[in-house]
Amino acid sequence: MKYRLLILAVLFILSTGVGSIPDPSPQYGCETEAYPPLEQFKLPWFQIDLDASPRTRWTEIITTYKDPINDLVDQLLHLLNLVDPSGTILKIIDDVLPTLVLKFPKEYREEIEGISEVSGVKLGRVVVYNIFYELFSVCTSIVAQNSQTGEHFHARNLDFGLFMGWDLENHTWTVSEILRRMEYNVEFVRGGQGVFNMSSFAGYVGTLNGVKAGQFSLSLNERFVLEGGFVGLFEWIVKHEDLYFPTWLARDILTGNYTYQQALDTLSTRAILAPCYYIVSGVGHNEGWIITRGLNESLYPLQLDQEGGRWYLLETNYDHWKKPFILDNRRTPGEKCMNESSADTISKEHIFNVLSSDPVLNQLTVFTTMMNPQTGEMESYRQYCPTCYIW
Secondary structure: OHHHHHHHHHHHHHHHOHHHOOOOOOOOOOOOOOOOOOHHHEOOEEEEEOOOOOOOOOHHHHHHOHHHHHHHHHHHHHHHHHHOOOOHHHHHHHHOHHHHHHHOOHHHHHHHHHHHHHHOOOHHHHHHHHHHHHHHEEEEEEEEEOOOOOOEEEEEEEEEOOOOOEEOOOOEEHHHHHHOOOEEEEEEEEOOEEEEEEEEEOOOOOOOEEEEOOOEEEEEEEOOOOOOHHHHHHHHHHOOOOOEOHHHHHHHHHHOOOOHHHHHHHHHHOOEOOOEEEEEEOOOOOOEEEEEEOOOOEEEEEEOEHHHOEOEEEEOOOOOOOOOOHHHOOHHHHHHHHOOOOOOOOOHHHHHHHHOOOOOOOOOEEEEEEEOOOOOOEEEEEOOOOOOOOO
């Protein structure tokens, strides 16, 4: 974890200057009136037809968000050029990475090729854009069940852009600002019928969170460990083609004919190329899990247990059996705010308020999504808090 954070910190310092790092001073109050947000913050909806050609199914979304996609890729390349002014890394991206697309599953390969064609972004750069989400997302996910109604709530904050450029004039994270311009919800359909819903960013083909009506919902958080995504990515490139992108696995499960238990089993055992947390909610009593993943194993799975007093699960980016990183402790204030409710009274309104409380809500938070696995409903809102904790 320290090695990966050091790499990010170097990028941050290079892009801002040591003296410009803002003073982090989190506030630990709990919001009580954040829900409902203003209508203008709702994410727009699109539809993806799984019966359409993978190469063309994303055309409407990519055309709509073509400008911010190009802006985001330019910013990522700017950061890489700070590390390597010679341009060697960029040459590898443009000349070598397109050959890696041949290692992708056919459907995802064709989707990424189609995104490149429509957006005008070189293929290798679209690959980098997708890989970055596997390695650098910072999130908070919550699953809870109301003991009186049996209703399940699954919600998450998506935080992204850590150390990827600080705008000195506006005091914002550069990548986070761009992402807020390219967020959306999407309904995947097959044969004219809804399959699942997800929220995401234009140009990204994986699933960071999604809900399948009457069955389950899931979200994915990055896991900060030494054997992180860089290790898995290198192994995938040189030898282990069976390693799978974690967000592609999430999408496959939501797209496929998986039951809740089959989803848990697959998320727990499938070899993946980046450590992560899968947070899953079903529709039955105590159907909620945090699955802590290494590349090839699952560690200390944690289940909802209302009878034992564990009526909610809250995961950030640190193993639940360890203390969180002292400079990134969203768990403690999140639990404090969750505990102002109870299993008898928990509601989506309260959970949204928790996810809108500083520092659970922070300057990296780009959207909040709330999912109901019983109904398949999903509400997503753009988030922005310039006075919150910086990460």
